[in-house]
Amino acid sequence: MEMRLKAKLMGVALAAGAALSMLASGPATAQAKGKEQAKEQFFPLLVYRTGPYGPNGTPWANAKQDYIKMLNARDGGINGVKITFEECETGYATDRGVECYERLKGKGPTGATLIDPQSTGITFALTEKAPIDKIPLITLGYGRSESQDGLVFKWNFPLMGSYWTAADIIIQHLGKKEGSLDNLKGKKIALIYHDSPYGKEPIPLLEERSKMHKFEFIKIPVTAPGVEQKSAWLQVRQLRPDYVLLWGWGVMNSAALKEAQATGYPRDKMFGVWWAGAEPDVKDVGEGAKGYNALNLQHSIGMSKVHQDIVKHVHDKGQGTGPKDEVGTVLYNRGLIIQMLAVESVRRAQERYGKKPLTGEQVRWGIENLALDQKKIDGLGFGGLMRPISTSCADHMGSMMARVETWDGSKWVFTSEAYTADEQILKPMVKAASAKYAEEKKIVPRTPADCQL
């Protein structure tokens, strides 16, 4: 008994000690700010390698690290400023994401460069905090669709596309298949979506489009994580929609394809968003997913120069973050592009503020004035991987193109030309939504003058 008691008290003492050292680590991060400027640019990496979304989160996260390692190895960072990073596991959970943000935002000589939350839910939460901490958020192909409006959302950058552009492009594609958008009249289009902010984002646009083209729009939510979809597909079987749009993430996508197969719904009538069009989504369905289509954010599949550099400078040195064969897969490429754009934003900002570690606020300007033409892109080794992008104060998206790819049972192949989302439809929606937000939050939209700063 005496012994046991001692053991217990010991244990508690230990725990207390640990906790104290924890508190100690708080100030440590603060000092980092104070200490004379090391020539380092710090990138916090919010990731999720575990849980239902882990399989998709992992290649994405690996690519970012690989790209950073490659730059440090090849060019010694950005114009001589070494790149440092730290990962934090969010598990795709909003509260954990917020904690990661708070933990990492102060690290490094100049604090966080920018944040890529890798989750729409976390993006919503951070949208409230970023302006206070002056840290830009880049949400490439996800996040708040209305945050394209840089006049209201000064700190959000949904680069290269939002869920509204995605939905719009799919509808355009369907119209093309049917001969013309008018032929969608009377058709049934069902949206099977991840029941979270991510899955709900496209709904307003699809409703808009269904009004325009008089097609019937059916919403079928699937509860996260989305393993259990039986009744969703029973509904599909009952309503027999002409097309099914799949807005899933992680395990939900493969589950959806399996159910589609089980209920005999033709896969070639299914169209996924670009988060439902990667290898992990289809690989363990294999033949069963043959014919399934998904959007692809502009880039082609296969190796290009940047991949070779990464293999050469990272994997061959045995410093690869993940397995070598994931290099060049869809989500891996997306990770590369995100990290590249982040780095180029810093480079752009350096042109204005000098080749030294920059604060988030300075980098924000860089993102807002990003201008990558084909030449630059080729120079960066991303030739064929992506198309030109140029952002501005009013437009934080920079480009809104995507192509449709199709799973042939073993790999993804492109089956359409690049579409561009329809400005006519998007602009007013973005304006209206951002105005509502500004009004809710009592934000005064930026003036052109403010943009010059």
Add this chain to the structure above:
Amino acid sequence: MFYRENGQFKATYRADEQMLPILQDRVFMFAVVAFAFLAMPFLATDYLFLSILIPFLILTLAAIGLNLLVGYCGQISIGHAAFMGVGAYAAYNLVLRLPQLNFLVVLVLAGLIAAAVGMLFGIPSLRIKGLYLAVATLAAQFFIDWMFARVKWFTNYASSGSVSTVPIELFGWKVQSPSDKYLFLLAVLVVFTLVAKNLVRGHLGRAWMATRDMDVAAEVIGIRPVYAKLTAFGVSSFYCGMAGALYGFVYLGSWEPAAFNLTLSLKLLFMIIIGGMGSILGAYFGAAFITVLPILLNQIPLWLGLSLSTATASHLESMIFGALIVAFLILEPHGLAKLWSIGKEKLRLWPFPH
């Protein structure tokens, strides 16, 4: 040597009924509170405030609430995060639709609404006990989750289903900077800790504990189970409701229904197991433990210079979590609070044991 109560004789029952009968305890508590209010705001970093202290304070409030129900009244609940959710959405809608309301009023109203809902879902406890009740509360959890995800009015027809809040303002005081948030929460928590303490040492508290320890005997001495159980559900949901409102407004700032899911409910449960069932102090310990542990587990490898993959780290986390729960249940069912009091006993005899 210094921690002795001899020589402190209680002349009146009032003196004997004090919250902390031993002088040294009073001094110590006062010192702690003073430190928290006066020193902490200057010592702590933003990170400490935003990721540790603020969630800690809020979750403590919730844990106290749950402890009143589970620890004091003996009624299990695996659905209390849902009542936090009720509080959060109630506050959101109150602020949205009655902007002129003072946030303190909003906070209390949110608590009361949560209390009402809590009592509603507490009704089954009159007929069922233990495990059965656990499942009944699960029903509350899932139904309420669903309700906020589906009924558009609650989220003001936000297409994404996620709501965001405006900074709190109290009598011209904008509660926005980390230290302001901290002070505000601390004040709320201190007040409601006292309230809880008073309740459990009043006759209502005795009614709860009696129901917990021996419900038949309690009934025989005239304690109505209906009254005891429903008040327990009400009060505890009231606490969680307020905690939820604060969690939404002060900590997250923007959230979707998933923010108050089963995982959070289980977290709360773990807090009171580890902290100590039927102890207000335990709620503090438990909340601190649960808030700090995952962060520690992420940090320790970094300090040791180990490069532990984030995946392994988070797997380790849930393993250690589970192991700790079992360990506590076996070694010290009354949790950290009990260890604390054992420690005090020892100190009382020190340096002359026996």
Add this chain to the structure above:
Amino acid sequence: MSGPGTPGDVLLEVEGVSLSFGGVTAINDISFDVREHEVRAIIGPNGAGKSSMLNVINGVYHPQQGRIRFAGETFTDMDPHRAAKMGISRTFQNIALFKGMSVLDNMMAGRNLRMTSGIFAQALRLGGAEREEIRHREAVERIIDFLEIQAHRKTPVGRLPYGLQKRVDLGRALAMEPRLLLLDEPMAGMNLEEKQDMCRFILDVNDEFGTTIVLIEHDMGVVMDISDRVVVLDYGRKIGDGVPDQVRSSQAVIDAYLGVTH
């Protein structure tokens, strides 16, 4: 035979009560009465239905037949809260104290019915609530003195020895200031001194507070000493009723009960 407070008119009347659990009859058409201020004993071999009888009287069990008449009111089945309100309190055969609470709190819980301050008053510990607490604390302290357990006031009951727990159990019942006190084997498993103490307490309660007492007891000697009248049960039926001497001499009782034990 010691003569406590002189018996007055009938306080409790049990009429033709029958109780069964899923076919098993525990009590079979039993009637008896209890007069004000008297000490009434219920005896009988194990499984005779003694405890069930008490549980019927204060509404823990609900009989299928029969009526209970208490203080001029008639019930077909009582509920515990009502019984408590009307001044019936009891102790338990295998002690049913609130293990997690101190002696003081256990007994204070006995005052619960009489404490009226609202939830807000308690939450904020307003003057009223404070004063009420202290008033009742005083009442409880008197009982603590009476039962000579001052030393254990703040001890969790779980830690007390058996004999003392029995005392606290009695104390909690007394804290309700009952009109009718039901004692379920108050001396079971006690040694001689403990028994003597307990007897003394019971008689004092009966004298000083004039409380009417119904007790179940195995120890014949004790029963015959302290009780005014005795009911004898056997297999759920009543086989004897009267002053101890009558009961002693009743043939049925001797066969069914005394005969066996002596």
Add this chain to the structure above:
Amino acid sequence: MKRHLPVILLCAVLTAGLFTPLVTGASSPGFWVEVLLGGLMAGVLYSLVALGLVLIFKASGVFNFAQGAMVLFAALAVARLSEKMPMWAAVLIAIGIMVLFAVVVERLVLRPLVNQEPIALLMATLGVSYFLDGFGQTLWGGDIYKIEFGISKDPVMILESLFQGGILVNKDDMAAALVAIALVALLALFFQKTATGRALRAVADDHQAAQSIGIPLNRIWVIVWSVAGIVALVAGMVWGGKLGVQFSLAEVALKALPVVILGGFESVPGAIIGGLIIGVGEKMAEVFFGPVLVKTFDLAGGGIENWFAYVLALAFLLVRPEGLFGERRIDRV
């Protein structure tokens, strides 16, 4: 029989709800049958998990929250092992692992916590389930893995003569159902015929008595947890074979709680029938009742199956706390 009335009423309402779609013509007979089948399939899986819960509860009075995690763990084991070896070997090893797990749980969790109040034990199993989630993924990895039985996933049309459009069924569903039935039959045999089985039954009826006639409780616990582990294994394979094995399976398994409430904690047939009721009920509710609800209250989508099972269980609790097949008990003073 007065106290049976509400139960009868509740059942009546459910049955009515079951057939309304047919009567009102909200669905073609063929489709209705498909939904029914879909529900039954889901039900089979719930039943399998619930079965494990009931076994453990009968023998050790523990409400095993970790059953879901056990399903996941076992399934992961099979999935990963079968990548390196033939299926039968993988299964055998997995069984070994589950038995080992049972031993460990008995030693480290049950024995120290013996005769604690049930809530404490529930929480302990909660801890166990957290541990298993983490451990399972560290050991086997957190990816999506598949269990291949080589059964075609493509649907088959049957009874086309009877219903226009025919009825769509899946071979693997059928296989799963057969496996489940076989398992239940085996268990029945095990309990009725073997000495161990009889001992288990004795323990279930009365722990003290069983102990007094010299049945070693600890060994019984190990056995019963092993059996539950094997049941979990089967459930996991059936489930994983359909949806792929991944972390999130454990969450789906939570549905087994309302199932045992419905069936009664101590009744094996209860677990099975309860599972089927819940499965059919929630699918029917989702497919037919959901859209109506959405229309009338302008909800953002259906998804009532998230709570249907729990609310149904709650309703049953209120009218019949001991469950469909549980026997009610009187607590004595």
